[in-house]
Amino acid sequence: MKILRGIEKLAVDANPILSAIIGGNACRVFGHADNTAFYTTLFNYREVEKYIPVLSSKRNISLEDLYLALSMLPLSVYDEDFYKDKIRQAKNMIAKKDPDDAHLLALALELNCPIWSNDRDFEGLKIKLYTTLDLIAE
Numbered sequence: 001m002k003i004l005r006g007i008e009k010l011a012v013d014a015n016p017i018l019s020a021i022i023g024g025n026a027c028r029v030f031g032h033a034d035n036t037a038f039y040t041t042l043f044n045y046r047e048v049e050k051y052i053p054v055l056s057s058k059r060n061i062s063l064e065d066l067y068l069a070l071s072m073l074p075l076s077v078y079d080e081d082f083y084k085d086k087i088r089q090a091k092n093m094i095a096k097k098d099p100d101d102a103h104l105l106a107l108a109l110e111l112n113c114p115i116w117s118n119d120r121d122f123e124g125l126k127i128k129l130y131t132t133l134d135l136i137a138e
Contacts, residue, residue: 003032003136011108012040012075013101013117014047016132021052021069022059029116029135030073039111042079043103083110097121 017040019026030038048070056063080087083106090106091099098121105125108115114128122129 003029004036007036009037009111009113010116011104011113012038013104013119014044015118016116017048018051020073021066025132025136038075040075040077041103041107042077045077078107083107086110093125
């Protein structure tokens with residue numbers, strides 16, 4: 001399995017994080033990440049936290065288990081101060097698609113790294129994008 005073929009760092013969107021905490025395919029990516037660092041924004045992290053009660057109800061998984069799974073992910077969380085110099089550029093790049101995605105895009109620009117998301121809004125932005133399926137492809 002060639003998961004994370006030489007990828008040193010990834011800016012991670014909320015959807016792979018949510019998938020990982022319920023044991024989805026994203027969990028495999030995090031589990032094979034010996035040489036890859038994962039980053040997300042506080043904005044995205046809070047989005048995950050907001051959705052955990054809904055996920056708990058839908059999947060019949062305890063809140064405690066979901067929060068525990070979230071806390072165990074090898075994920076560094078940055079607030080807007082870290083990527084503030086890139087936020088205007090990111091907003092200009094993604095404004096016509098989803099302005100909420102500007103935070104993760106700005107982080108990726110600041111870190112000079114690809115984005116891991118299953119959100120099609122990041123397509124065509126002149127930044128490398130990986131989906132979960134891309135990362136687990138053999």
